[in-house]
Amino acid sequence: MTLLTIDDLVVEHRTPGRPLVRAVAGASLTVAAGEVVGLVGESGCGKSTLARAVCGLHPAAAGTITVGGHPVSPLGLRSRSRALTGAQMVFQDPYASLNPRRRVGAQIADGLRTAGDRTTTPEDLLERVGLPRDFAGRFPHEFSGGQRQRIAIARALAVRPSLLIGDEPISALDASAQSHVARLMRDLAVESGAGLLFISHDLSVVRLIADRIAVMYLGRIVETGPTAEVWADPRHPYTRALLGAIPHPDGRGVLPAELPGDVPDPADPPSGCRFHPRCPLVMDVCRDREPEFGPVACWLHEPA
Numbered sequence: 001m002t003l004l005t006i007d008d009l010v011v012e013h014r015t016p017g018r019p020l021v022r023a024v025a026g027a028s029l030t031v032a033a034g035e036v037v038g039l040v041g042e043s044g045c046g047k048s049t050l051a052r053a054v055c056g057l058h059p060a061a062a063g064t065i066t067v068g069g070h071p072v073s074p075l076g077l078r079s080r081s082r083a084l085t086g087a088q089m090v091f092q093d094p095y096a097s098l099n100p101r102r103r104v105g106a107q108i109a110d111g112l113r114t115a116g117d118r119t120t121t122p123e124d125l126l127e128r129v130g131l132p133r134d135f136a137g138r139f140p141h142e143f144s145g146g147q148r149q150r151i152a153i154a155r156a157l158a159v160r161p162s163l164l165i166g167d168e169p170i171s172a173l174d175a176s177a178q179s180h181v182a183r184l185m186r187d188l189a190v191e192s193g194a195g196l197l198f199i200s201h202d203l204s205v206v207r208l209i210a211d212r213i214a215v216m217y218l219g220r221i222v223e224t225g226p227t228a229e230v231w232a233d234p235r236h237p238y239t240r241a242l243l244g245a246i247p248h249p250d251g252r253g254v255l256p257a258e259l260p261g262d263v264p265d266p267a268d269p270p271s272g273c274r275f276h277p278r279c280p281l282v283m284d285v286c287r288d289r290e291p292e293f294g295p296v297a298c299w300l301h302e303p304a
């Protein structure tokens with residue numbers, strides 16, 4: 001069963017006096033029940049904006065989002081409140097996302113109330129995320145970053161989301177906590193039948209936990225596929241560059257050359273394929289026409 005369907009999504013940021021930024025520019029993506037999808041791409045390519053739109057925290061300008069069978073967008077107030085329980089986000093900074101003045105048990109209890117769950121206790125959820133039950137009576141400042149992130153995960157689970165989203169949930173943690181928290185999110189998503197959309201710039205962790213990878217570039221998903229396949233045979237030149245940028249233990253860099261330049265300004269994207277100014281394999285067609293097909297949005301891989 002598909003839990004999240006994003007179809008041709010467009011999300012814009014409007015700042016007075018500034019050009020409009022189309023941070024998500026026609027992205028399509030699905031996450032199935034119990035599936036872990038890793039969303040990767042350079043900083044500024046629109047991953048957080050996409051995640052916020054899925055949670056109903058940012059309106060979509062066009063396209064559709066469906067979470068657990070309910071439309072999040074086009075956005076209505078009722079569908080928005082549903083979206084807030086349908087998809088739950090775990091943010092990068094566990095220090096900022098928990099209220100420092102409330103005991104953690106009370107914060108988890110808020111979620112249980114929202115879900116109308118009278119049988120589960122905050123202590124049960126703490127146990128599920130691998131923490132002692134008596135942590136419920138303590139305040140966030142008493143915990144390490146990894147423990148706080150586990151508390152944030154418990155709070156997200158309290159709402160019984162159909163989809164869990166981690167927006168760089170491990171990047172603020174110590175190296176030792178990173179893979180533990182990532183694996184925990186994966187295990188909980190699989191065990192509860194929820195899907196997990198895991199956003200991270202740490203490709204080695206994504207490789208460890210994701211069933212499928214979605215590669216985002218300048219507002220669009222340019223390649224999707226099973227993790228092992230994409231790793232063994234990355235097709236889009238951008239994916240190759242991303243994977244080539246991390247050291248392979250066996251010394252197998254797919255595209256060792258670093259990409260020239262930065263991600264272009266989404267307020268003024270290049271014509272044709274958005275990646276063409278940085279692509280080592282650019283062809284004439286790439287400058288003129290955007291490859292609007294999947295699973296590899298590249299003219300070198302146009303479906304027959």
Ligand SMILES: Nc1ncnc2c1ncn2[C@@H]1O[C@H](COP(=O)(O)OP(=O)(O)OP(=O)(O)O)[C@@H](O)[C@H]1O
Pocket residue numbers: 013014015021023041042043044045046047048049050266
């Ligand atoms: N509130 C905002 N107002 C204006 N522009 C924004 C806003 N939030 C994000 N942007 C712009 O939208 C684009 C996509 O940003 P977004 O944070 O979604 O990307 P990202 O891939 O999640 O990057 P990062 O990994 O750095 O968080 C960027 O160009 C960013 O500057």
